[in-house]
Amino acid sequence: MKEFMLLFRQPPFDHNTTPQDWQALAKKWKDWVEGLTSKGSFVSNGQRLAMEGKVLKPGGVITDGPFVEAREILGSFIIVKAENLDEATTLAHGCPAIDTGGSVEIRPIFGQ
Amino acid sequence: MEAQEEFLKHLFKQEFAKMVAVISKLFGLAYIETAEDIVSDAFLKAAETWYVKGMPANPAAWLYTVAKNNALYYFKRNSLFAQKVLPVLKATTGSDENIEMDFSGENIRDSQLQMMFAVCEPVIASEAQIGLALRVLCGFGIDEIAEAFFTSKETINKRLQRAKEKLRDSNIKMEMPPAETLNSRLNNVLHIIYLLFNEGYYSITHNDILRKDLCLEAIRLGVILTDYSLTNQPKTNALMALMCYHSSRLDARQGNNGNYVLYDEQDESLWDRALVEQGNYFFSLSARGEEVTSYHIEASIAYWHCKKNDSAEKWENILELYNRLLQINYSPSVALNRLFALYKAKGREEAITEAETLKLDNNHFYFVLLGELYKGTDNDKAKQHYHKGLLLAKTQADKNIIQRKMDELDKDGLKATKHR
Incomplete structure (x- = not known):
């Protein structure tokens, strides 16, 4: 078994959320993480990233916020275990980030 | 969970x-x-x-x-x-x-207060104001607002869109109104909260949780006003008292399948005593000053309704209050409610005489009341009135109540023939 990091990115704005939408989305995340745990694939929910931050760019340009000039913002990450990259990618299916127009990046972790 | x-x-x-x-x-x-x-x-x-x-x-x-x-x-x-x-x-x-x-807590409070004044600007049509208030001041979803108004999401979206354009085009600022207009602007805000509360209390939606949420949100907005010295006026407290008194009966009023339990049939132990107490607190604060608003009178009426036991004193007081309310603010529904109080205070015959002169031929409550007044003395007439009411009733909950009254009348009729 190897370990993989799943990084969630989601695009900002362009949506109007209602309490119901939000509760539904929260439940999806919870169910998805619980699904991974029950399969025995879940390794760690990693460190918590604070929501403020700065970005340093060439020429000493510093901007506020944890954002590079990209359409998607890195949210958080978790670590899962799987036989290979394909299997790890299968685990990422059903991740709610994809439902909100975002993506999941799957990267093998070196070591162990 | x-x-x-x-x-x-x-x-x-x-x-x-x-x-x-x-x-x-x-x-x-x-x-x-x-x-x-x-x-x-x-x-x-x-x-x-x-x-x-x-x-x-x-x-x-x-x-x-x-x-x-x-x-x-x-x-x-x-x-x-x-x-x-x-x-x-x-x-x-x-x-x-x-x-x-x-x-900071302070800035959140100020911003919400200013937002209330902005949303309640009279340039926005009042149905849009309530929608905008629900969305922006109370965080309701479009689905919920549509359900509360018994209309489609598209209609609500359009309404909100127009209201926001109006805010933009009229260049409305988020600021506290200047001292000279504060009072009249506060009246607008109180009126919208009052409508919001009524939307919940008399809502045509069958969703009980939604109804209750609407009432509680209206109270929450009222609390914001009472927390700020310039808006914490006697009339604000009168409105708060009115809403607390009415809300105390929300649970008791709720029957099965979206039907109401009528006041006379409510289980008093389900009345929320803490809310009645809260109402008493605001009611006593509303008595400062000279002004008597319709909120004061409605709060007084609601206060008497929080006493379950019928007494001559109770209904005579309520009748007197309705008389005053009619002078300040005439509306057919107030006139009807007064008629009921008249019936309770002075008896059937006087109420029938006045009812016949009222002629609210488009109002189903009017015919229900007439049916009620004739019940027991002239059941045929009572049934005719109930039937007219049934045809005019708009919500299923109201129709169910009227149908039940007609069925009871039939049952009584059967009993009467058997005994003969």
Whole structure:
């Protein structure tokens, strides 16, 4: 078994959320993480990233916020275990980030 | 699990309204939709992070930080903002690069107050005002608002859109009204809260939770007004008392399948005594000053209704109050309610004589009341009136109640023939 990091990115704005939408989305995340745990694939929910931050760019340009000039913002990450990259990618299916127009990046972790 | 969902729902509603108010105040009401987007986005991030990493110790503070970053991010990338809003901000705050978004309790309160005055601007049509209030001040979803008004999501969206355009075009600012207009503007705000409450209390939706939420939100907005010295006026307290008294019966009033339990048949032990006490507190504060508003009188009427036992004193007082209310504020429904009080205080015959002169031929409550008055003395006439009421009734809950009354009349009729 190897370990993989799943990084969630989601695009900002362009949506109007209602309490119901939000509760539904929260439940999806919870169910998805619980699904991974029950399969025995879940390794760690990693460190918590604070929501403020700065970005340093060439020429000493510093901007506020944890954002590079990209359409998607890195949210958080978790670590899962799987036989290979394909299997790890299968685990990422059903991740709610994809439902909100975002993506999941799957990267093998070196070591162990 | 249910407790957590309940917590999340209320967290969303409250924090949504607070954050939209603070951001709109900072950047201007013209950007209210952007503020909604920014806040929505903070909640989407919360859904991810809280369920992957666990709930933060202070969810509200977490949301504020995210909203703050989202706002900065959005406005930095939006050239329109850079050209139009930023120069104004720099001039007013004197700050250059760092825009401070202030989520202190004080600023949240001020922003919400100002948002209330902005939303209740008379330039906006009142049906749109209530919709806008529900969305922006109470954080309700479009689906819920549509359900409360018994209309489609498209209609509500259009209404909100028009209301927001009006806010923009009329150049309405988020600020406290100047002293000379504060009083009349406060009247508008109180009126919208009153309508909001009625929308919940007499709502045509069958959704009991939604009804209750509407009532509680109206009370919450009222509390914001009582927390601020200039808006904490006797009439504000009168409205609060009125809403607390009525709300105390929300649970007792709720029957099966969206049917109401009529006042006479309610289980008194289900009345919420704490809310009655709260009502008494606001009621005593409403007695300061000289002004007697319709809220004062309605609160007094509601106060007497919180005493279950019928007494001559109770109904004579209620009748007297309705007489005064009619003088201040005539409306057919008040006239009808007065008629019921007249019946309770002075008896059937006097009520029938007055009822026949009222002629509210489009009002189903009118015919229900007439049916009630004739019941037992002239059951045929009673049935005719009930039948007319049934044809006019708009909601299923009302129809059910009338149908039940007709069935009871038939049963009584059968018994009477058997005994003969």
